[in-house]
Amino acid sequence: xxxxxxxxxxxxxxxxxxxxxxxxxxxxxxxxxxxxxxxxxxxxxxxxxxxxxxxxxxxxxxxxxxxxxxxxxxxxxxxxxxxxxxxxxxxxxxxxxxxxxxxxxxxxxxxxxxxxxxxxxxxxxxxxxxx
Amino acid sequence: xxxxxxxxxxxxxxxxxxxxxxxxxxxxxxxxxxxxxxxxxxxxxxxxxxxxxxxxxxxxxxxxxxxxxxxxxxxxxxxxxxxxxxxxxxxxxxxxxxxxxxxxxxxxxxxxxxxxxxxxxxxxxxxxxxxxxxxxxxxxxxxxxxxxxxxxxxxxxxxxxxxxxxxxxxxxxxxxxxxxxxxxxxxxxxxxxxxxxxxxxxxxxxxxxxxxxxxxxxxxxxxxxxxxxxxxxxxxxxxxxxxxxxxxxxxxxxxxxxxxxxxxxxxxxxxxxxxxxxxxxxxxxxxxxxxxxxxxxxxxxxxxxxxxxxxxxxxxxxxxxxxxxxxxxxxxxxxxxxxxxxxxxxxxxxxxxxxxxxxxxxxxxxxxxxxxxxxxxxxxxxxxxxxxxxxxxxxxxxxxxxxxxxxxxxxxxxxxxxxxxxxxxxxxxxxxxxxxxxxxxxx
Numbered sequence: 001x002x003x004x005x006x007x008x009x010x011x012x013x014x015x016x017x018x019x020x021x022x023x024x025x026x027x028x029x030x031x032x033x034x035x036x037x038x039x040x041x042x043x044x045x046x047x048x049x050x051x052x053x054x055x056x057x058x059x060x061x062x063x064x065x066x067x068x069x070x071x072x073x074x075x076x077x078x079x080x081x082x083x084x085x086x087x088x089x090x091x092x093x094x095x096x097x098x099x100x101x102x103x104x105x106x107x108x109x110x111x112x113x114x115x116x117x118x119x120x121x122x123x124x125x126x127x128x129x130x131x
Numbered sequence: 132x133x134x135x136x137x138x139x140x141x142x143x144x145x146x147x148x149x150x151x152x153x154x155x156x157x158x159x160x161x162x163x164x165x166x167x168x169x170x171x172x173x174x175x176x177x178x179x180x181x182x183x184x185x186x187x188x189x190x191x192x193x194x195x196x197x198x199x200x201x202x203x204x205x206x207x208x209x210x211x212x213x214x215x216x217x218x219x220x221x222x223x224x225x226x227x228x229x230x231x232x233x234x235x236x237x238x239x240x241x242x243x244x245x246x247x248x249x250x251x252x253x254x255x256x257x258x259x260x261x262x263x264x265x266x267x268x269x270x271x272x273x274x275x276x277x278x279x280x281x282x283x284x285x286x287x288x289x290x291x292x293x294x295x296x297x298x299x300x301x302x303x304x305x306x307x308x309x310x311x312x313x314x315x316x317x318x319x320x321x322x323x324x325x326x327x328x329x330x331x332x333x334x335x336x337x338x339x340x341x342x343x344x345x346x347x348x349x350x351x352x353x354x355x356x357x358x359x360x361x362x363x364x365x366x367x368x369x370x371x372x373x374x375x376x377x378x379x380x381x382x383x384x385x386x387x388x389x390x391x392x393x394x395x396x397x398x399x400x401x402x403x404x405x406x407x408x409x410x411x412x413x414x415x416x417x418x419x420x421x422x423x424x425x426x427x428x429x430x431x432x433x434x435x436x437x438x439x440x441x442x443x444x445x446x447x448x449x450x451x452x453x454x455x456x457x458x459x460x461x462x463x464x465x466x467x468x469x470x471x472x473x474x475x476x477x478x479x480x481x482x483x484x485x486x487x488x489x490x491x492x493x494x495x496x497x498x499x500x501x502x503x504x505x506x507x508x509x510x511x512x513x514x515x516x517x518x519x520x521x522x523x524x525x526x527x528x529x530x531x532x533x534x535x536x537x538x539x540x541x542x543x544x545x546x547x548x549x550x551x552x553x554x555x556x557x558x559x560x561x562x563x564x565x566x567x568x569x570x571x572x573x574x
Binding site: 072073077078080081084085086087088089090091098099101102103105106108109110111112113114115116117 | 313
């Protein structure tokens, strides 16, 4: 195998290693910062005072089970979720309210966004739009 | 009481006593009157004093009123002077009429798009500057549910050898009318950007972090004339969604009408022939679809997967089918890391070479160095990118390309990109390394 081919094989190996390192490094740094960690200890349950007739509620009883919280994403959250996927962030003040309405129609088709999310994003952009 | 009449004779005691009583009464009366007069004089003096005070206050009020009138006169003079000066400096213009709520304006026209300027050094060629692309997009919104959009590519190219000068070519990259039927269905028709993968719709031009297209994109058409239904359905409230697109287009065609493999033309069947006949070049249009799912964990953390395909006749006789399938994926892990790619496969029958299988894939990743939190000048605007391309054209040529590069964000819409591409191929004419610098502006 001549030197040119050897160099190319070596370069491909190094290139693949660099790309892998970048990918793994990027994954590691972003995953490590993804999960918020808390140092606070879990709350201790209060013991029932002696001599009372009260019964400690069970952990999974209807009284203690929290109702599931419906997450409603705000316009700003949907905007950062969808409007940064393909291009750098565009600032709401760059356009007027009427212009954003046109652009959102274009983006709704281009990115194939659900109608309700598109409307929420549009309201956020119009509320913060330029003159 | 009348005094008794005086006579020459002497006054008796009774008369004297009556007279004495009378005088006493008169003295009492006089004293009483004197007291009353004293009181009246005192009262008069008090009244006079009060009057004097009132007079004094009145005089003070008069002085104040005079001072205020003087100030008012001075203020009016100042206002008059300012108005005179303003009228001289700035001609009075009527206020422009502003709509009460600009968001309700029902028609709106805009130009978006991008432009790219390059310095490129291709294998075996001299390095050169070039206007790589000027791609305006016209948007016209005619109401809440109707949008017409069209994109052009302006290309500046040398004339043929021995012909001086250059020629500007304008290509219509897409032109479609979008009509929103309801929250889940949008109808689009025209020269459509095809949803074979996501590259054509979302990664072309300044959206691409590399100055050229992935090799495998040459296996599928980027646009086609036809009609499409598309829409998206949210899954839950956390941003997940499922989207779809179903379309029919004229489809690929044969450049010379034959079914020979080399005649396959992915973009030349637009419905109007050069002899002005309005006709599809073959008997049956092609159909295609894409299904996709978007799974966000939270903003900037998401995964998108999609599968798409198209099939239809391609030769004039209608004896051969052209079929393509694309799997696309995109991953974001934080605001700094992005990876995406496509796997593309196509196959088509031919008269001369039988069934031809093509395949290609590309994957690229980018990492913004702002994620390292380094306090170095300029580092936060820099993104390192890498891409791997592979293409097998089904006719015996295999090409591989490694690209490393960067994107420097001068602003959020002005990008300075550069990359070095190491390309190897079984076709000697496609072999060689290239170096491209690009200034890309999205507007």
